Amino acid sequence: MPLSLNLSPDKQREMLRQMLTIRRFEERASADYLAGKIYGVVHCYIGEEAVAVGVCSALEKSDRIISTHRGHGHSIAKGADLKRMMAELYGRRTGYCKGKGGSMHIADFGIGMLGANGIVAGGIAIVTGAGLAAQMEGKGGVAVAFFGDGASNAGPFHECLNIAASWKLPMLYVCENNLYAAQTAAAATHALSDIASRAAAYGIPGLVVDGNDIVAVYQAASRAVDRARSGAGPSLIECKTYRWRAHTERRNQPDPREKEEIEAWKKRDPILALERRLKEEGGLDEGERSTMEREVLAALEEAVAFAERSPFPLPEEAGEDVFSA
Amino acid sequence: MRELSYSEAALEAIAEEMRRDPRIFYMSTDPILPLLQEFGEQRIKATPITEAALTGIGIGAAGSGFRPIVDWRQVTFCFVAMDQIVNQAAKIHYMFGGQVSFPLLFRATVGGGGRVAAQHSQSPYSMFMNVAGLKMFLPSTPYDVKGLLKTAIRDNNPVISFESSRLLRLKGPVPEEDYTIPFGEALVRREGRDATIVALAWLVHEALAAADELDKEGISVEVVDPRSLVPLDAERIRASVQKTGRLLIADEAGPTAGFSAEVAALVSEDRATFARLKAPPKRVCALQVPIPYSPVLENHVFPDRNRIAAGVRELLKA
Known part of the structure; x- marks a missing residue:
């Protein structure tokens, strides 16, 4: 029985659309960054789309997530508005953070997106607090920490897995193991090849999942979400995946990875994999695929146009929002 | 009025606020027993x-909608x-556009x-004052610690309550009825003509003792207690210095880039206040060293009433 059987074609098409949206958004963000329209630094999520979309497809809008410096994908997967995202990247007042955050700090608390976070492992504790809040609210909410292989070596990962396990917090810890922490290979800094095996130290389930197989990600996440909602506590899910692009979009960004390795992973494109599966199962034809592509690009163009016609903040707005009223 | 100790007053503030607002919960490595007994382990974690x-x-x-207290x-x-x-x-509030x-x-x-040596004897509040986005206070009396804690708990921002370990057992009047003390309001603890001492926490009491001593010599000292560090009541500090023409800052922390430096700058950069200065501002702080263990060494490192009084006499000589 195909793994995808318990996912309706509609839901799978929606997943495909979201992954495609992330990919096209990132391509545009990279291009506009190199064109000087987006400032600072941009980290692209291309190649890892199945993780954000697979996990977020298993969540409700009221569930909360936190992201990393590579946060566009999680924002889109949780339902963020492309216009406000792009406006934020463009440094405009209409952006999610009124131009105060930029690419590394997209947040939308209204949809449970507690922010991209520029500090590796910085968000893990914060979203564990959201998990504690969900437990205290008692409405069955869950919280999800997205983080990378690099963060799994940092203190907050271990501290929070221990606390979440001890307190049975409704948490998913989703490690996107893209094999590199910035430019350093995970193999050089991890004694064990599977980060998920660390779950045993905290007495919680640890699963290794093919992070480029969105159905596998969705199913693992769904089981972990069920477990969390039932009060049984947190899970650690390690999604093995790969980022196609360098750590950041900076020109001359050093990238020590072998070309062959990058090319081999590109052959395992998560978007193409779902597309093929859907077509094989009769859930998508060429015409629908082209329409989807057109609609995704149109939404992106609309977002870019919104960003471009949005005003920059007034300089003195730099003094606002330091404190809440 | 009844008297409570500094730590009893703090505890009372927290218990009263927790009774008022169910969204408040408390996290600390060892739960405070009276709180645990009253509120249970769900709210006292x-x-x-x-x-x-x-x-x-x-x-x-x-x-996510709660009002946590994290006790470091x-x-x-x-x-x-x-x-x-x-x-x-x-x-987080600023970076995300105040969402x-x-x-x-x-x-x-x-x-x-x-007598607990370097790692357990620190006064690093100026490190935090340097970070935009945090409010903080350092009370000198049981009355103030209760009123400021209540304000902090009702504030919608991260606030740090620095509480003086030397004052935890200090007793003082604390009313039974509900009250709060706004941030950014310094208090003139003693009025005087010849010099202003701006002091924090324990050193407020040392400054008042020094003022008593100086009074016998005919020197009239004003003692200003800022109470909250961020926001800091520059206006009241400047007003006092404009009146007396002399400023001494007493701080249990070292002087380098510290609270004392900030107060000296706030006073010196203000034209009206600078014009009234009869002497350069003086700082009486801890030595800029890690705090040592042996009583002989530790006593040497910290300022006290004698050093404050000596500092004021020097200001008057200038």
């Missing part, structure tokens, strides 16, 4: 000794949470005199 995680969890719970106990323990304090708590509030109280004792 015993935690592992992981201040980084606790601080972050507090931020996340605050952003001694300020020294919060240094393992500096990423969460500086990169996250202080910036939601983060009502969050941190508690930490500061100060020396306990």
